[in-house]
Amino acid sequence: MQTTTVRPDAFEVSPAERPCFLPRLFSTDYLRAEISAYVYAGKYLTDYSGGEWAFMRLAGTGGYMVPPAGTWCFENPDNGAVAVVSADAAGIIITALVLNHRSHLYARHDQEALCAHFTLRWRQLMDFAETHPEAAAIFRALD
Known part of the structure; x- marks a missing residue:
């Protein structure tokens, strides 16, 4: 399998790996x-x-999903965050929102295994985000 390294700790998934990626990231709730x-x-x-x-x-x-290449303006009227970020940072933000919201959903619905899975993936992504060059904008967007 051929992957492209974006940073020493992040790799773009190859076409052959794509079908398995979302189930690994989001478990049985991947769709x-x-x-x-x-x-x-x-x-x-x-x-x-x-x-x-x-x-x-x-x-x-x-891991995380990344929207099409370019720069993206992230705006959240709920917390007042406005940031122009790379596609990579935008992907971290969007994926973190999904992981966080779904972990809370499953916690409220007593689905402990899915809640634990989403919480683990969120923590892994936040650990990675702390070392990202756009960490300040990522965490402001998620505040």
Whole structure:
């Protein structure tokens, strides 16, 4: 399998790996979680209108989805966050929102295994985000 390294701890998933990536990231809820990512992108990324997303695998485990290349304006009226970020940072933000919201959903519905899975993936992504060059903008967006 050939992957592209974006950073020493993040790799773009190869076409051969793509079918397995979302189930690993989002477990059995991968279809709803993937749709949630696109819905959140439409809500928070100015001028988002679809496109092919890249999938990034983290060195240990976990990962995130990345919208089409370029710069994105993230706007969240709920917390007042406005930031112009790279596609990579936008993907971290959107994926973190999905992981966080779905973990809370499953906690409220007594689905402990899915809650634990989403919480673990969120923690892995936040650990990675702390070392990202756009960490300040990522955490402000998620505040």
